[in-house]
Amino acid sequence: MITAENLRKTYGSKTAVDGISFALEPGKVTGFLGPNGSGKSTTMRMAVGLDRPTSGHISIAGKSLAQHAAPLRTVGAVLDAGATHPGRTGRQHLRALAATHRISHKRVDDVIELTGLESVSGKRIKGYSLGMNQRLGIAAALLGDPAVLIFDEPVNGLDPEGVRWVRRLARDMAAEGRTVFLSSHLMSEMAQTADHLIVLGRGRIIADAPIQDLLEGGESRVLVRTEQAKDLMNALAGDRISITCRDAETFEVSGLDARSIGRRALEIGAVLHELTPQLTSLEDSYMKLTGDYVEYQSGAAAGAAAQAEGGQA
Template sequence: MITAENLHKRYGSKTAVDGISFQLQPGKVTGFLGPNGSGKSTTMRMGVGLDKPTAGSITIDGKHFAQHKAPMRTVGAVLDAGATHPGRTGRAHLNVLAATHGISRSRIDHVIELTGLGGVVGKRIKGYSLGMNQRLGIAAALLGDPAVLIFDEPVNGLDPEGVRWVRGLAREMAAEGRTVFVSSHLMSEMSQTADHLIVLGRGRIIADAPIHELLDSGEKRVLVRTEQVAELANAITSRGVTIDHLDAETLQVTGLDPRSIGRRALEAQVIVHELTPQLSTLEDQYMKLTGDHVEYRSGGTFGEAPQ
């Protein structure tokens, strides 16, 4: 379990984390979302003692990270895939970490096999790709068989197979009763991985809810196909209904459910070829939540030049 209570972090005049509180439960994958600069990485770093809170606290299983006698057996973290000695081999890196906690050689071999490092673990880390560095970081995090896992952008640099593997690993670890805390900018991936979401904006929590609640709270849209577009639009136009013409035979309707659209189409003697509910996506909800909390915003369009 990870618990944050009124957690603050300031760097000079800059407030990175502004009084957040949350509690992450075992058996769930909690996704951590937010724009760049929102405080996600800072929060995770405070969780493993790399940054000291300005105020408040963040604990793991009721203790601060430094209070655990064998921290690698309690929490495994991947915060910076490049934080390794480039001259060491992958196996040497894992051996050094394992020696600090009396972890067996068989456990080292197990995490090497689990993370797919067998073909490169004897090579020097300076020759690793970003994806292999990520796998090495995950292997190190799993060494102590910890009950809590903290992964900051774990799929950076991974190919599609690797991304799917991390997704499956997170789900498997949660199914075993572990607390899994994962940050990512990949909305499609997070929607398939997380059970619960915490969204930060400018250092504050702007959402803390099960993922299904966030998705269910979105606007309900329906895709409708008909050769009688004008007639159907006239039949369903009413207060609170928005109709977008996607092409000559396709409408996207917001504000009416499929049954109501079908009933009005029947009354107007309009033949409908398709009537499909469009589920709200995590990306839709994320953009809606964070629209006013983006610190670094792009401007203009590609190819534009100053006049």
């Protein structure tokens, strides 16, 4: 288990993590989300002792990682897959780590096979691709067969097969009763991998809930297609109902369910060619949660935000 209590980290006048508290349960994949600069990586670094909290604390199995006699057997972490000696081979790197905890060469061979590195384990790391480095980092994290896994953006540089493999690995590790803490910017992958989500915004927790709660709490939408689109849109218009036109015959409705839309179409004699409820995606829920917390915006997004502020002034 990973537990944080009033965890805070500042760098001069900059507050990276602002008094957050959470508890991660074994047997679950907890996804860690937030815009760039929200404090995700800093939190993970504090969990493994690479950064010291300004105040508060974060513990693994009841104490800091430095207090554990065999850290590799307690926590496996991938925070910077490039933190290796480029002149060593992958196998040499893993054997050097294994030696610090008296882990056998057989275990090294096992994790090489598990991560698909057999064909490159004898090559120098400086020749590895980003995807190979990610696999090597995961192999190192698995060396001590730890009960806790912390992965910061583990699918960077991986091809689709590799992304799917990381997803299966995370699910399998959690099914074995391990605590899996995983950050990613790939919403589609997080939706298929995580059981629970913690979302940060400017160093503070803005959501801490099962993933299904975030999906079900999203705004329901219905896609409608009819040749009498204009008439039906006028008939549906009302308070708390949002209508977005897609083209001359297609629009999207928020605030009404499909049955209510169908009944109104029948009343005005509109023939429906499509009436499809749209499932709320994790990306939709995430964007809604973090819209006010994005620190680095693209030109278009920044312009829209500025225009909205101008309209409110």
